[in-house]
Amino acid sequence: MLISNMEVVPGKKIISHLGLVQGSTVRAKHAGRDIMAGLKNIFGGELKGYTELLAESRDEAIERLKEQAQAIGANAIVNVRFSTSSIAAGASEIFVYGTAVIVEDR
Amino acid sequence: MGQLIVFLVLLGLGYFFGRMAESRHYKRIHQREQAYRKLLVMPEKFPPIEYTRHGSTLVSGNVVISVDYFKTVAAGLRSFFGGRVAAYESLLDRARREAVLRMQEEAKAKGADAIYNLKFETARIGDSAGQGLGSVEVLAYGTALIPTPNMRAERIARANLATQNAG
DSSP states (O other), X not given: OEEOSSSSOTXXXXXXXXXXXXXXXXXXXOHHHHHHHHHHHHHEEEOHHHHHHHHHHHHXXXXXXXXXXXXXXXXXXXXXXXXXXXXXXXXXXXXXXXXXXXXXXX | OHHHHHHHHHHHHHHHHHHHXXXXXXXXXXXXXXXXXXXXXXXXXXXXXXXXXXXXEEXXXXXXXXXXXXXXXXXXXXXXXXXXOHHHHHHHHHHHHHHHHHHHHHHHHTTOSEEEEEEEEXXXXXXXXXXXXXXXXXXXXXXXXXXXXXXXXXXXXXXXXXXXXXX
């Protein structure tokens, strides 16, 4: 599965558009990490735990995006966009969407 | 009185450790930006003609950076008087540049020549009390253009020819 956030795929030709596909996940941080984050809010610096958490969530959202695209018979997803929203204190939603297409070599 | 002492201690800790973390981070950013200068990162939507035979894949980099206590207080004061909030400016600048560097790292590991259609995404992760900025997440993503195995073989052949001619 080819994933790209460009509208065109270099070296390939889009032969069919299959429409919008999306994947999302909601993750909460756990209390231990929250206490560490509270301390970090005094000293400053990177919150490695959160960085990893969000990266993992994004991977999962992309997995779901791929599953959806595969189910409708696409072999590539173009114009992919990410969106993050914090829906409650300590929980955030990661949303990824794109256009499922069928490409072939030019 | 006790509260005031706690406040001043936190302020001092935030100022000292926060500044240290920031200057260290900037040093690392400058070093790595030097190292990755050759890997182009462009916000253009369509890559130029040289890249039309490349393979492509999505690459991204993210980072969550926390404010320190001093920055929180400084920004609080600033929002009373209005104007530039320099404390947060440097925080976001660091986060963006770090995110781009991580994206470049991923692209380099995949052997990319360039990254096109760079997009940024910024999200605020509030602290438990829900006041102030807490921490900020920046995500940078784009499409890495990776030379195909054929192109790589061609390049090596060309480089060998050049050295032979020179010798």
